[in-house]
Amino acid sequence: MLLAKHKAKIKEQINVSIPMQQDLERRNEELEELYLLEGCFPEAEKLKRDTRLLSQWNHYIQCDGSPDPSIAQEMNTFISLWKEETNETFEEVIEKSKLVLNVTHLLLIEDAPQKPDLFEDNEVDLCQFTPLGGVYHLDILELPPQCKPVKGWMIVEILKEGLQKYKYPPETTEEYDPENVFPPIDVTLEVHENVIFFEDPMVVRWDAEGKHWRTDGISNVSYNQEERLITFCLETFGPVTLIQDTHINMPYQSWELRPLDVNKVLLIVTTVFTEIQIQIKENLCMLSSIKLKDKKEYSSILEGKWMTPFSFIMALKEAGLNIFPSVHSHFYVAINTKVPLVEMKAYRQMALLSSAFAFGWSKWNLLCNSTKVVFKVKEHLTEECTKNPNWVLLMFTGDRAQTLKINEESEAFSEALKEETEFHSTLYHMVKDFASREAMEKTRSSNCQFLDAVCQMLLSTRLLSYS
Numbered sequence: 001m002l003l004a005k006h007k008a009k010i011k012e013q014i015n016v017s018i019p020m021q022q023d024l025e026r027r028n029e030e031l032e033e034l035y036l037l038e039g040c041f042p043e044a045e046k047l048k049r050d051t052r053l054l055s056q057w058n059h060y061i062q063c064d065g066s067p068d069p070s071i072a073q074e075m076n077t078f079i080s081l082w083k084e085e086t087n088e089t090f091e092e093v094i095e096k097s098k099l100v101l102n103v104t105h106l107l108l109i110e111d112a113p114q115k116p117d118l119f120e121d122n123e124v125d126l127c128q129f130t131p132l133g134g135v136y137h138l139d140i141l142e143l144p145p146q147c148k149p150v151k152g153w154m155i156v157e158i159l160k161e162g163l164q165k166y167k168y169p170p171e172t173t174e175e176y177d178p179e180n181v182f183p184p185i186d187v188t189l190e191v192h193e194n195v196i197f198f199e200d201p202m203v204v205r206w207d208a209e210g211k212h213w214r215t216d217g218i219s220n221v222s223y224n225q226e227e228r229l230i231t232f233c234l235e236t237f238g239p240v241t242l243i244q245d246t247h248i249n250m251p252y253q254s255w256e257l258r259p260l261d262v263n264k265v266l267l268i269v270t271t272v273f274t275e276i277q278i279q280i281k282e283n284l285c286m287l288s289s290i291k292l293k294d295k296k297e298y299s300s301i302l303e304g305k306w307m308t309p310f311s312f313i314m315a316l317k318e319a320g321l322n323i324f325p326s327v328h329s330h331f332y333v334a335i336n337t338k339v340p341l342v343e344m345k346a347y348r349q350m351a352l353l354s355s356a357f358a359f360g361w362s363k364w365n366l367l368c369n370s371t372k373v374v375f376k377v378k379e380h381l382t383e384e385c386t387k388n389p390n391w392v393l394l395m396f397t398g399d400r401a402q403t404l405k406i407n408e409e410s411e412a413f414s415e416a417l418k419e420e421t422e423f424h425s426t427l428y429h430m431v432k433d434f435a436s437r438e439a440m441e442k443t444r445s446s447n448c449q450f451l452d453a454v455c456q457m458l459l460s461t462r463l464l465s466y467s
Contacts, residue, residue, distance in 0.1 A: 044452030124213035133192035184233035201242040252467035283449035285312040342398040347458035349427040356439035401430035
């Protein structure tokens with residue numbers, strides 16, 4: 001009995017060691033081929049740099065007076081000249097404001113705020129919460145001097161400063177009333193139609209002295225979701241905004257990357273509240289659909305609009321559809337942390353295969369350690385492939401890929417190698433073992449900008465760590 005077990009153990013070790021030996025023998029060859037395939041990413045970066053330079057040149061030769069936001073001297077000159085123009089009409093001010101808004105889109109900035117070590121009481125952490133729908137400026141204006149009839153004339157005092165703000169509550173009053181003659185004022189605001197709140201929004205006010213948002217001084221908040229009206233009581237007037245938990249849609253429940261055609265894929269991210277479908281075509285992204293948890297379709301102004309990945313990510317964040325972790329997100333979300341280098345290698349190689357292979361979430365990714373990722377993959381050349389449940393489970397460490405013996409329905413996790421399969425140094429060569437010739441040819445015909453856009457979207461969502 002013991003002898004039989006010993007023989008079985010030796011046989012198992014031999015069955016594992018033979019594929020590993022074969023993997024080592026062809027490792028250099030596979031890595032060299034992968035290096036050539038990944039040459040598309042530097043090429044895509046070069047094309048993006050050329051596009052930016054061309055855009056800057058076109059902006060320069062237009063000579064329309066708008067500054068280059070990347071050059072501080074031009075911005076300072078533009079602001080100084082605008083301050084000197086005091087006799088502008090209302091229409092001119094609006095046009096100049098539109099010009100400034102257009103200029104801000106040309107400026108590449110880090111959108112993630114710095115995370116301070118300490119917060120004051122009631123101070124809002126902008127790494128944890130995101131303002132949505134803009135800023136509402138609430139003020140009370142003093143009644144201007146009224147006309148007075150004097151000897152048949154109507155006389156009115158003209159204030160050089162224009163309308164004056166009324167401080168509420170006033171700093172001093174003639175008579176002190178302990179019962180507070182200046183109670184909080186009821187305010188009702190209409191929530192911007194282009195943003196979505198998955199829970200009732202929080203109202204915060206701007207502290208001009210501390211230069212941050214605060215939650216105090218606001219009470220009796222109620223939200224009518226159907227009419228998109230929010231009502232609250234405000235003790236002091238000034239700028240207010242609505243905020244939402246930045247990570248309300250994290251971690252994700254599942255995800256899938258599915259090819260639609262050559263240089264066109266569909267990325268589906270499912271969260272607790274919604275299912276977001278994103279199309280990626282060539283070097284552009286588009287919001288395909290949003291499905292809420294109650295199966296209702298939500299119509300967004302972003303649907304059907306093609307944008308570059310950077311602009312697309314910014315637009316989704318501003319609309320309240322944030323599925324893009326920041327450098328601080330791991331402080332606020334319980335995640336399945338993976339080694340960044342392993343993640344990056346996985347995303348790059350998934351992008352290389354995305355024109356002919358579908359990838360999906362696996363529950364076993366939670367059970368392997370930070371140096372390994374597990375996901376589903378299958379060949380996907382036609383629409384009929386969508387109904388094909390024959391997924392293959394792959395495990396990848398960044399340096400080695402293997403097909404797992406288990407499936408999604410297995411009772412326990414195991415790293416055992418599937419029978420009649422081998423270890424490989426890359427995902428590309430791993431799927432090549434079971435892929436058709438047509439599928440591999442399709443992957444080689446992909447456009448470098450498309451592959452870069454897919455990779456950028458995968459890196460931005462970090463599906464393997466945040467699901």
